[in-house]
Amino acid sequence: xxxxxxxxxxxxxxxxxxxxxxxxxxxxxxxxxxxxxxxxxxxxxxxxxxxxxxxxxxxxxxxxxxxxxxxxxxxxxxxxxxxxxxxxxxxxxxxxxxxxxxxxxxxxxxxxxxxxxxxxxxxxxxxxxxxxxxxxxxxxxxxxxxxxxxxxxxxxxxxxxxxxxxxxxxxxxxxxxxxxxxxxxxxxxxxxxxxxxxxxxxxxxxxxxxxxxxxxxxxxxxxxxxxxxxxxxxxxxxxxxxxxxxxxxxxxxxxxxxxxxxxxxxxxxxxxxxxxxxxxxxxxxxxxxxxxxxxxxxxxxxxxxxxxxxxxxxxxxxxxxxxxxxxxxxxxxxxxxxxxxxxxxxxxxxxxxxxxxxxxxxxxxxxxxxxxxxxxxxxxxxxxxxxxxxxxxxx
Amino acid sequence: xxxxxxxxxxxxxxxxxxxxxxxxxxxxxxxxxxxxxxxxxxxxxxxxxxxxxxxxxxxxxxxxxxxxxxxxxxxxxxxxxxxxxxxxxxxxxxxxxxxxxxxxxxxxxxxxxxxxxxxxxxxxxxxxxxxxxxx
Numbered sequence: 001x002x003x004x005x006x007x008x009x010x011x012x013x014x015x016x017x018x019x020x021x022x023x024x025x026x027x028x029x030x031x032x033x034x035x036x037x038x039x040x041x042x043x044x045x046x047x048x049x050x051x052x053x054x055x056x057x058x059x060x061x062x063x064x065x066x067x068x069x070x071x072x073x074x075x076x077x078x079x080x081x082x083x084x085x086x087x088x089x090x091x092x093x094x095x096x097x098x099x100x101x102x103x104x105x106x107x108x109x110x111x112x113x114x115x116x117x118x119x120x121x122x123x124x125x126x127x128x129x130x131x132x133x134x135x136x137x138x139x140x141x142x143x144x145x146x147x148x149x150x151x152x153x154x155x156x157x158x159x160x161x162x163x164x165x166x167x168x169x170x171x172x173x174x175x176x177x178x179x180x181x182x183x184x185x186x187x188x189x190x191x192x193x194x195x196x197x198x199x200x201x202x203x204x205x206x207x208x209x210x211x212x213x214x215x216x217x218x219x220x221x222x223x224x225x226x227x228x229x230x231x232x233x234x235x236x237x238x239x240x241x242x243x244x245x246x247x248x249x250x251x252x253x254x255x256x257x258x259x260x261x262x263x264x265x266x267x268x269x270x271x272x273x274x275x276x277x278x279x280x281x282x283x284x285x286x287x288x289x290x291x292x293x294x295x296x297x298x299x300x301x302x303x304x305x306x307x308x309x310x311x312x313x314x315x316x317x318x319x320x321x322x323x324x325x326x327x328x329x330x331x332x333x334x335x336x337x338x339x340x341x342x343x344x345x346x347x348x349x350x351x352x353x354x355x356x357x358x359x360x361x362x363x364x365x366x367x368x369x370x371x372x373x374x375x376x377x378x379x380x381x382x383x384x385x386x387x388x389x390x391x392x393x394x395x
Numbered sequence: 396x397x398x399x400x401x402x403x404x405x406x407x408x409x410x411x412x413x414x415x416x417x418x419x420x421x422x423x424x425x426x427x428x429x430x431x432x433x434x435x436x437x438x439x440x441x442x443x444x445x446x447x448x449x450x451x452x453x454x455x456x457x458x459x460x461x462x463x464x465x466x467x468x469x470x471x472x473x474x475x476x477x478x479x480x481x482x483x484x485x486x487x488x489x490x491x492x493x494x495x496x497x498x499x500x501x502x503x504x505x506x507x508x509x510x511x512x513x514x515x516x517x518x519x520x521x522x523x524x525x526x527x528x529x530x
Binding site: 021024025028029032053054055056057058060136155156158159162376 | 403406425429460461463464468470471472484485486489490493494501
């Protein structure tokens with residue numbers, strides 16, 4: 001692989017330990033994927049923030065990097081294991097909180113912005129069409145590629161961090177035009193909720209495993225439905241890019257194309273998919289929305305559906321601090337809190353130490369959340385669209 | 396009998412030890428217990444085996460990218476394999492080997508290595524002393 005002089009210096013350790021480790025990782029990845037060279041990036045998004053996943057050793061590694069390392073591009077951070085301001089109220093134990101704060105400090109020292117959200121694109125990290133970036137967090141990766149038209153491979157936490165420190169990433173995969181063309185045409189029914197969008201994504205991801213689906217027939221889909229569709233595709237499959245006819249920015253390039261293969265997904269398929277991930281719950285410990293983190297539109301819709309009724313049980317919303325601040329500015333946050341809705345930031349049920357919070361049963365509207373909550377935390381989950389979930393909350 | 400294989404260096408280093416081999420991919424996140432170094436994936440052909448101090452031979456990694464950090468945790472606890480030999484290395488294992496400083500080599504025909512063989516990894520070179528076949 002061709003390296004510039006600066007890149008060779010970094011690899012040789014002339015710019016310190018962190019830059020050297022970063023280059024070792026990038027060169028190894030470039031070698032594995034046959035990249036000719038590295039390409040400079042505009043931004044990075046880092047996963048691997050929850051202390052529950054990093055452990056003591058992951059924390060030590062970050063502290064070591066932070067001794068002499070600094071990111072070279074604007075870099076944002078995935079959610080961690082707790083709300084940084086209200087962790088005690090969430091029920092997060094103090095020993096966990098101490099360790100979690102040390103992790104955040106290490107990232108701050110590296111020059112990373114503590115956005116702590118899986119939706120950096122709703123919190124100021126918004127790459128443009130054709131921009132090369134290095135993002136981790138599969139739902140953010142697929143949104144950046146598909147909805148924004150930026151270019152990133154599906155990085156892991158350490159490889160995205162390496163790219164941020166070196167300011168570059170190996171040039172292969174979705175950075176190249178030839179790998180962004182559709183591999184499968186999907187005829188889909190009209191979508192009417194985030195839950196249906198996430199179930200469609202989950203089903204297609206499971207059927208395809210990998211590749212680039214091109215959706216036809218979805219009708220007018222909202223930004224939040226695209227967010228849910230992508231999160232579903234990326235959690236059941238290794239998919240990092242999709243196109244929607246007439247909607248996503250690169251779709252027109254392929255409108256005349258006839259994919260060799262075609263799959264039809266019906267409304268019945270979507271219902272079956274939801275049943276597969278869902279079980280019937282009478283008395284849930286928690287009802288939540290915000291996987292991926294909720295937008296200001298979703299918070300508004302929630303408020304309108306509640307229509308001023310008081311919440312009868314725990315209803316939590318997970319959102320970025322940026323979106324919570326927007327809600328506060330327009331008076332929406334106060335109205336939601338008045339009727340008992342709790343808006344938490346910086347974390348989500350998937351990365352929080354859920355069992356330690358005493359949560360065993362959950363109702364939500366996200367297929368991605370259902371998949372991870374069941375597999376990682378052993379929690380029982382029921383899936384319902386927002387309109388129905390709201391009715392459970394006021395009962 | 397001794398055979399010499401030539402692979403591709405993912406993480407430079409040298410190590411020698413007994414081979415623990417599988418034809419199935421390994422997921423380190425959820426599939427290996429970071430407290431004990433034991434493979435815990437249900438139904439895996441190495442389920443219950445401890446990977447510590449072995450030359451771990453498997454086709455490639457799978458699962459979540461958090462797996463890289465699990466390799467680091469294993470290394471810091473003295474529970475990591477001495478070296479990793481892959482058919483085709485992918486990013487989870489490559490990144491894990493680099494941050495945990497575990498010698499790693501790929502593009503090796505792993506079907507030539509059996510469980511219990513003595514393996515010496517030295518950069519891209521993999522020397523294998525075949526265990527005597529029992530009659």
